[in-house]
Amino acid sequence: MELTTVWFLLVAVLFTGYFVLEGFDFGVGMLLPVLGRDDRERRVLINTIGPVWDGNEVWLITAGGAMFAAFPEWYATLFSGFYLPLLLILLALIARGVAFEYRHKRPEAWWKRRWDTAIFLGSLVPAVLWGVAFANILRGVPLSADHEYVGGLLDLLNPYALLGGATTGALFLTHGAVFVALKTVGDIRHRARALAVRAGAGAGVLAVAFLAWTLSIRSSAAAVALAAVAALALLAAVSAARVRREGWAFTGTAVAVALTVATLFTALYPNLLPSTADPAGTLTAANAASTGYTLKIMTWVAVVFTPIVLAYQGWTYWVFRRRIGVAHIPRH
Incomplete structure (x- = not known):
């Protein structure tokens, strides 16, 4: 396997890990005004993700x-063309x-x-905009022959991208509700589980529509299989x-x-960022590496340090694995 392919896979794995782990963080943050009926319940919700967010x-x-290191051309084009959405994500x-620390x-x-x-807006905005960004990456954006973004903000707010944002927002909301149910006891747990069932139904409809549209744009046998299993x-x-599992x-x-x-x-x-304006502007794993x-x-650095990081983060989740509830939160 070529190293360009290896690093494409590693970047994919890193973003997958980010969305799986930060996804339930975003979900808990979005649910703060919904499941937290008083200050103590909101503190319970925040404490479920406090040690790991x-x-x-x-x-x-x-x-x-x-x-940046493996595909600098991809990084440069993406961060310049998607400047405003990525800036909004960063600010959120x-x-x-800051809200977690100062509340x-x-x-x-x-x-x-x-x-x-x-906390609510800082969770909602990235949850939606990440879906918008990745939908545009897959669909393609207008790039010149020298890989410069030549579109505007409205080009990024197309129907497919907005559906992608709605899908990630709904998926993360469901993911967060299930995490709250897993990490809490008492009434919050029951309400979170009931909400997860309702949110999951809506997320399923959006996800099926988004994945079907995705496969109509770019498809392969492997992508179809992954979408079906998802x-x-x-x-x-x-x-x-x-059934309370x-x-x-x-x-x-x-x-x-x-x-x-x-x-x-x-x-x-093998594309990294397809061009909808000039085919010569399409970034691939070969020409952007x-x-x-x-x-x-x-690669050698990743081989050494990746297991260390995974072991440390796994240990953190193990240490803070127990459920919490309102009884664990002091009144003042």
Whole structure:
């Protein structure tokens, strides 16, 4: 296997890990005003992701770094052409991170409400815009022969991309609801599980429509198979939630998110960013890659450090594996 293919797969794996892990973070944040009926319940929701949310974001940083080093032309074109959506995602993530840290600094209700709003919006905006961005990557955008983006903002807000945003938003909401049901006890757990069943049904409709449209644009036998299994995994997750098997339900939503992302990358390859204006402007794994020596050095670094990072993050989830509830939250 060529190193360009290896690094395409590694970038795909990093983004898949990011969406699976950060996906339930986004879902919990979006559910904060829905499931949190009072301050103590909202603190329970925040505490379910408190120990892991910042570690989950490391996957995005690593994926961006891998893109920059392995496919610099892809990175440059993507971050210049998608500048405004990616800036909005960055600002939302900053506001969300600050809100987690500052929410408890003062006791006033108005202070907490403002930071709760920041958590909600800081979760909703990336959840939707990531779907918009990746739908445009697969569909293609207007690029010149020298790989410069020549479109405008409205080119990115096409119906297919908006459906992609709605799909990721719904999937992450379902993923988050199942995670809350898995991590809590008492009334919050029951409400989260019931919400997961309803949200999962809506997410399933959107996901099927989006994946079907995706396969009509770019398709392969592998992409079709992955899309079919993703749909079945989401159906299994909703069924498991209905019978109060939160562990299996969370496994199902995680697999559904992972295979949805895998479907997009599989359908995209060997392209990295198709051009809808000039075919010569299409970025591929071959013409956007770094030198062979650079990829070789990066491969050895990844071989050494990837197991360390995975072991550390797995240990973190194991340490904070227990359920929590309102009884664990002090009144003041």
